[in-house]
Amino acid sequence: MSVFLHFLFTHLIYYTLGVQACRQFYTVRYTRLPNLLEEFKIAKHQADGSYTKLMKKLIKVDLLILDEWLLYDLTDEEATLLLEIINARYEAQKSNIYCSQFDFKGWYEKLGDGVYGTLAEAILDRIIHQGSRNIIFEYFSNNENSQ
Template sequence: MNQQNYDKLKSLKLMGMAEAYENMSQGQQFDELSFDERLSLMVDHEESLRKTNKLTRLISAAHFPMKAAIEDILYQEDRRLDKALILQLATGNYLTDGRNIIFKGPSGNGKTFFATAFGVQACRQFNKVEYKRLPHLVEEFKLAKYQADGSYLRLMKKLVKTDLLILDEWLLYPLENEEATIINARHEAQKSNIYCSQLNISGWYENLGNGTVAEAIMERIIHNAYDIELDGKMSMREKLSFKQTER
């Protein structure tokens, strides 16, 4: 291995190519490859490493509350899940179309797990995702208002521009002006949101403040949204507990 070439690749931050170059110098199986074939392997390794690093950054920046993935979803009969719909949504077409997903159901039935799984899937497709619990977001805005460093505007801009916004514990408390502004701005920008709520949609109206503003927000959320009810005789927490016991 030419150490100077290796050091230059690292200084140019071509870490994948440097790693592949080092591996090739140590393996005789690469000796018979042409220059183009070796270069192709180095470029492929660089691309793969960059994608892996980007995915790691996206998942870390999303602040997910747990580990979850589409492939880990349990399709027990009592849950009455539409597997075809879940797999269709996993392709990410709803993001392209600017459509929302609503996960409804009692506490413990897997709303946060599903939202996180879809958020991770969106990250795998290299979308920027932000996970927020609505009560925490309300407090975040209250603190940002009193900062003189532009925190409030940066938070608003970040939430409006992100490719997918996940709002957990949706309408557990009445909606504040900031959250309503974000919903309206993301609707105008045709950005997708995922809502997790213990309330049926019919019970949203009161916590949206009633009146024409509430009607407008509901229309923007519900219009073309995928409404998914998470059911089951046993909660997800209980099922996962039993599953771990069996292991």
């Protein structure tokens, strides 16, 4: 049942909001957060400027839909990359949709702790202060990961 609900939820977000934005001539990109972070990790270690090109390409997108937002705890490298992505989009005044199975209150812990708690604070600060351009969708299933 929860797989069906996830499919239904993703369908609702992408096809309703994403397609509607496209119909109004906005550019939209839908991706899973783990895939986006992996794409940036690979690009960052290339010597051909792939990271900069990828960031510029992502900044041009009017609406970024991030599914499976914080499904897994982030590594230090991933939290740093996420801050760079969120900050670049924040400065470019672009819109984001965050689709998460977790309550917003639990995001801080998933973004990092210790010294990297400052990264969590910086990421959440940009999301909160860009509130008029961000949408946060939380959907909960009955599994133990939903808190």
